[in-house]
Amino acid sequence: MRILLDKFTKKFDDTVVINDMDLEIKDGELMALLxxxxxxxxxxxxxxxxxxxxxxxxxxxxxxxxxNVSSQQRNVGVVFQNYAxxxxxxxxxxxxxxxxxxxxxxxxxxxxxxxxxKLVHIGDLLERRPSQLSGGQQQRVAxxxxxxxxxxxxLLDEPLANLDAKLRLxxxxxxxxxxxxxxxxxxxxxxxxxxxxxxxxxIALMDEGKVLQxxxxxxxxxxxxxxxxxSFLGNPPIAFLEGEVAGNQVLLNGSQLKVALPSxxxxxxxxxxxxxxxxxELVGTDRGNAxxxxxxxxxxxxxxxxxxxxxxxGAVLRSIQAVRSDISMGQTANWNIDTERVLVFDTNGQRLx
Amino acid sequence: xxxxxxxxxxxxxxTIILTVFSLPILVMYLYxxxxxxxxxxxxxxxxxxxxxxxxxxLWETEPGRVSIWTATLNTLIFASVMTALVLSVxxxxxxxxxxxxxxxxxxxxxxxxxxxxxxxxxxxxALFIVLQMVGLYNTLIGVIxxxxxxxxxxxIWVMKGFYDTVPWEIEMAGVxxxxxxxxxxxxxxxxxxxxxxxxxxxxxxxxxxxEYVLPQIFTPDADVQVLSVYLASLIADxxxxxxxxxxxxxxxxxxxxxxxxxxxxxxxxxxxGGGSKG
Ligand SMILES: Nc1ncnc2c1ncn2[C@@H]1O[C@H](COP(=O)(O)OP(=O)(O)OP(=O)(O)O)[C@@H](O)[C@H]1O
Ligand SMILES: [Mg+2]
Numbered sequence: 174m175r176i177l178l179d180k181f182t183k184k185f186d187d188t189v190v191i192n193d194m195d196l197e198i199k200d201g202e203l204m205a206l207l208x209x210x211x212x213x214x215x216x217x218x219x220x221x222x223x224x225x226x227x228x229x230x231x232x233x234x235x236x237x238x239x240x241n242v243s244s245q246q247r248n249v250g251v252v253f254q255n256y257a258x259x260x261x262x263x264x265x266x267x268x269x270x271x272x273x274x275x276x277x278x279x280x281x282x283x284x285x286x287x288x289x290x291k292l293v294h295i296g297d298l299l300e301r302r303p304s305q306l307s308g309g310q311q312q313r314v315a316x317x318x319x320x321x322x323x324x325x326x327x328l329l330d331e332p333l334a335n336l337d338a339k340l341r342l343x344x345x346x347x348x349x350x351x352x353x354x355x356x357x358x359x360x361x362x363x364x365x366x367x368x369x370x371x372x373x374x375x376i377a378l379m380d381e382g383k384v385l386q387x388x389x390x391x392x393x394x395x396x397x398x399x400x401x402x403x404s405f406l407g408n409p410p411i412a413f414l415e416g417e418v419a420g421n422q423v424l425l426n427g428s429q430l431k432v433a434l435p436s437x438x439x440x441x442x443x444x445x446x447x448x449x450x451x452x453x454e455l456v457g458t459d460r461g462n463a464x465x466x467x468x469x470x471x472x473x474x475x476x477x478x479x480x481x482x483x484x485x486x487g488a489v490l491r492s493i494q495a496v497r498s499d500i501s502m503g504q505t506a507n508w509n510i511d512t513e514r515v516l517v518f519d520t521n522g523q524r525l526x
Numbered sequence: 527x528x529x530x531x532x533x534x535x536x537x538x539x540x541t542i543i544l545t546v547f548s549l550p551i552l553v554m555y556l557y558x559x560x561x562x563x564x565x566x567x568x569x570x571x572x573x574x575x576x577x578x579x580x581x582x583x584l585w586e587t588e589p590g591r592v593s594i595w596t597a598t599l600n601t602l603i604f605a606s607v608m609t610a611l612v613l614s615v616x617x618x619x620x621x622x623x624x625x626x627x628x629x630x631x632x633x634x635x636x637x638x639x640x641x642x643x644x645x646x647x648x649x650x651x652a653l654f655i656v657l658q659m660v661g662l663y664n665t666l667i668g669v670i671x672x673x674x675x676x677x678x679x680x681x682i683w684v685m686k687g688f689y690d691t692v693p694w695e696i697e698m699a700g701v702x703x704x705x706x707x708x709x710x711x712x713x714x715x716x717x718x719x720x721x722x723x724x725x726x727x728x729x730x731x732x733x734x735x736x737e738y739v740l741p742q743i744f745t746p747d748a749d750v751q752v753l754s755v756y757l758a759s760l761i762a763d764x765x766x767x768x769x770x771x772x773x774x775x776x777x778x779x780x781x782x783x784x785x786x787x788x789x790x791x792x793x794x795x796x797x798x799g800g801g802s803k804g
Contacts, residue, residue, distance in 0.1 A: 257695035
């Protein structure tokens with residue numbers, strides 16, 4: 174079911190947490206709400222499921238305005254960060270609880286619980302108590318309980334935050350699989366860009382209660398509208414170089430180094446101050462514009478290494494390359510920047526196109 | 527716990543030390559029990575005859591005195607009705623203070639804490655006047671209300687502590703699952719605070735059972751006497767003072783306490799543990 178936030182505003186007493194937010198989540202889509210801690214992701218999520226009352230604007234499920242509908246009537250499944258399983262009930266009873274509330278008859282409940290448990294692969298755990306499960310298993314139970322009612326919308330608040338790295342990888346694809354198999358519209362809150370990029374159809378990037386950009390992971394990575402968005406996506410993160418436009422080049426501050434502007438952008442006036450966003454994969458390529466610097470740091474990542482290249486003005490470029498034995502710390506290097514793919518921002522952080 | 531501990535340090539030295547220090551008390555209790563079933567020559571420590579005569583109060587009532595069973599029944603009513611009152615009010619008030627965003631919440635919390643520390647005796651005269659005015663002086667109902675009211679701050683505080691340990695998300699998950707607020711409380715929260723509820727119940731009952739000052743002041747009459755007052759009136763009676771009878775009744779009086787305590791000692795510990803573990 175499509176979800177629409179229309180000029181949605183949320184205040185706690187006098188603090189405005191979300192201001193005039195517009196966001197559409199399409200039917201059957203998995204949308205990520207991505208942003209730094211405290212930007213209002215959970216607040217948005219809890220307002221969609223009805224735990225918080227909206228202070229302004231509307232929330233629509235399909236064509237139904239649910240802004241003033243109680244949580245119980247919204248038909249939303251929620252997976253909380255700490256799973257919130259009912260500790261005194263068995264796994265079966267946990268999953269059956271939403272159906273029991275609906276006063277479904279026992280035989281039907283049994284059928285539904287077993288069906289959903291099979292989908293989520295926890296069929297053999299139904300007799301246990303939550304305390305007897307591992308984190309990943311509890312996570313699956315929480316998913317089951319949220320889905321068993323066949324909600325219109327599934328909300329996940331940092332579902333992977335409490336898992337270890339390996340389980341996180343596994344549950345990432347599991348959640349995606351289950352979401353696709355059920356075809357449910359879902360919103361995933363996370364502050365981990367990798368999670369958002371790898372699982373979701375689209376990402377809404379938030380900061381300080383505002384949505385900065387909404388688009389597909391791929392597009393957001395390659396076409397960020399602001400330097401904040403550019404810096405939020407990508408690991409290792411993007412590096413920025415400050416400079417001034419001189420012809421079709423940028424003269425870096427405090428240096429004689431020049432970097433060519435991409436030919437695709439509209440030529441800014443000479444003397445315009447700009448920030449160049451250079452992703453690690455654009456440094457050390459076989460084409461573009463060479464810059465000289467000193468290797469100041471090498472981080473082993475296994476298949477690849479991450480090199481820090483410090484320029485003569487102190488700015489640091491990051492470069493990710495296949496492991497090379499010909500480079501050591503402190504050595505000077507003359508590496509190419511693939512300037513056609515460099516991102517150019519003005520001093521306010523807006524992308525120049 | 528105890529198994530894990532004993533692996534790390536030897537427990538028998540502690541046991542011996544505790545036994546040595548407890549021995550005098552144990553001996554005194556033993557004498558208490560033995561004394562109630564025997565007669566002893568004056569000046570001697572060793573009893574010389576076995577008798578049930580000190581327990582005769584169980585089946586005969588001395589003239590001018592109320593039957594022990596009436597007093598027992600009164601004590602039972604006093605303690606259990608008071609407990610029921612304390613439990614029902616603490617259960618709801620604790621929830622409100624812990625969860626609901628009600629006005630003056632801080633004020634109430636402060637009030638509860640202050641009242642908890644308030645010495646009962648300073649209220650006696652005021653309470654006496656109030657009871658007389660509303661006509662509840664010398665009734666069990668009157669003294670039940672007073673004892674319950676004085677117990678409530680403690681009860682509310684304890685229950686609030688237990689509610690605080692139930693994660694907020696559990697309730698929200700329940701609401702999302704479609705349950706009403708009441709159902710969430712009844713089905714999801716209540717089972718988790720049950721240890722607290724049981725502990726508070728036993729504690730209140732024991733408090734009620736052993737309460738002396740309030741019934742002594744507000745229900746002195748024979749037909750509404752509770753056991754503690756009955757026992758006190760026994761000592762106050764100089765005419766025919768029977769020390770062994772006094773001991774027997776005392777034993778009779780503390781027996782339920784010991785039984786309850788033995789049954790629920792683990793649960794009682796919860797009150798002090800804040801209820802994090804069930
Ligand atoms: N009940 C509340 N009363 C007042 N302010 C609140 C309340 N809940 C949240 N806030 C504020 O709203 C802002 C957003 O909080 P929110 O929990 O939505 O952040 P978040 O994006 O989920 O962060 P995180 O990633 O750390 O979970 C924060 O600045 C927080 O202090
Ligand atoms: Mg949050």
